Amino acid sequence: MNSFDNNNSIFICGQFQCCGTKSRQMGIYVAGMLFALGWWMFIDGLSFSSTLPDRKAYAGFEDWAPGIITTFGMIIVCLIDKEALRGSTFDDGIPWRARFFLFVGFALMAGGFAGSVSVLVVKYVMHDLELIDSYIGIGTVVQCGLIMLSTAVLWIAQDANMDNELRIS
Structure with a gap:
């Protein structure tokens, strides 16, 4: 019996086990936290920019679209x-x-991220706005990045659960 055949191990990497039975739950929680943190960054940027007394840029649909698409x-x-x-x-x-459809999903995520970077550059950086006025643009880029990271974590957690179910049955 190989030492890697132990079902109490916490990892699964090829032949090695590296994901326990709780890995799916933990992965889902981490993915949810990353997703919520991404949207929180965007909403924080919106609320912060609306409180600036002399703001030079106003949030519009172009700020919302990348996060929605992602x-x-x-x-x-x-x-x-x-x-x-x-x-x-x-x-x-x-x-x-x-x-x-997997390609369409990844293309939407990549397009949303590229759109957020484009909005940041065109709307905030090219107009030489200060960092405080560009916070909403930075928040949108961080939002899309965290949503993409959340997707990767959730994808891996779902795959780990499937391998565990196959091993148990």
Whole structure:
């Protein structure tokens, strides 16, 4: 019996175990915290910029759109069944459709992040605004980055749970 066959181990990396039975719960909680922190950064930037007495830039839809697009991408990516990606179902069209929607989800997240960087540069940096006036733009970039990180954590946590379920059954 190999020392890596122990089910009490906390890791799963190839043959090695590195994710325990609580890994999915912890991953979901961490992903939720990152997602909430991202939106909190954006809302903090909105509320902070609205309290500035002589603000030079006003928040508009262009500030909201990257976070909304990135959130839609996260929803699409996290709703995809990983078994459909592996092609273990009987219908040949399912893996193709799952991979297409996975691509769409990641493209939305990347587009939202790129949009947030573009808004930061075009609206705040190119107009030589001070850091205090650019806080909403920085908050939007941080928001999109945290949502993308949240998606990665949730994706890994879901995969770890599937490996644990396969080992238990």
